[in-house]
Amino acid sequence: MSAPFTAIAQAPFGAAARRDPGPETASLIRDHLAGDPRAFTLLVTRYRNRLLAFVFRMIGDRERAEDLVQEAFIRVHRHLHRFDRQRKFTTWLYTIASNLAKNELRNRSRSPLVYERTLRGLLGDESRPVEYEDSRSRPDLVHHRRHLQEAVERAVTRLSPHQREVFVLRELEGRSYEEIALVTGCNLGTVKSRLNRARQHFAEIIAPDLE
């Protein structure tokens, strides 16, 4: 792998770069381990929504995703004293969440309710549907936008689980190639090829809706 590729792969971009102030997280971990009862709450508050978005995109079921995010934080709470603080906390956190999501998909692949539940989650027929920034536009434009948003959410579910994982981690979570490799347990070459296929597949699926 070339040096420039490695350099890019190691650099988080956009939202992730802005949202992940390492030292603050490190001090919350330190405070929690020192017995500060508020520190873990702050840690959960900082990461819960983006972890939920990641798991939801992985499994397509909003309600179940929240259960899995809870489970992820329970595991963090249980094992934080063993966490190697030289490592990046988000890598560990996303690895836990990713493993839970993959187990869920494996379990669900044996269930005939999978497709029905996934659609229910996507189309908002739940107590907490996915919300979008919008609302005060003309009704026809709102309707069109809603149609497009459903189309792109469906497009994500049509990616294979491997493709979906790298696609969401890179495009939506802004994770570096290096971090994605650690979360998925793949080498950088595999991450790059899966991501390329995922992007192609996603663009081909949604192109007709965007024309």
Next chain:
Amino acid sequence: MAATPECTTFRDNYSTYRDRIAGPLLDILIRHRSTCPHCAAFDRALDTGVALLRQARITTSPAFLERLFHRLGGAAGPSC
């Protein structure tokens, strides 16, 4: 969708273009993107699709913290 060998190169190396991975290929891909309508449409489709996905606000339920700390046995507490 790919129309020419250059289009195939663009699609096969699309991540190099999108993530701006420096190297001799990047300039070729940027030039191709600016002249090929098929690949420009492909790139726009991905851009638009991702932008729509990023607009979604996915937030935990109001009872999330309370439920979590209940499951943790009151280890910390949703006091913040």
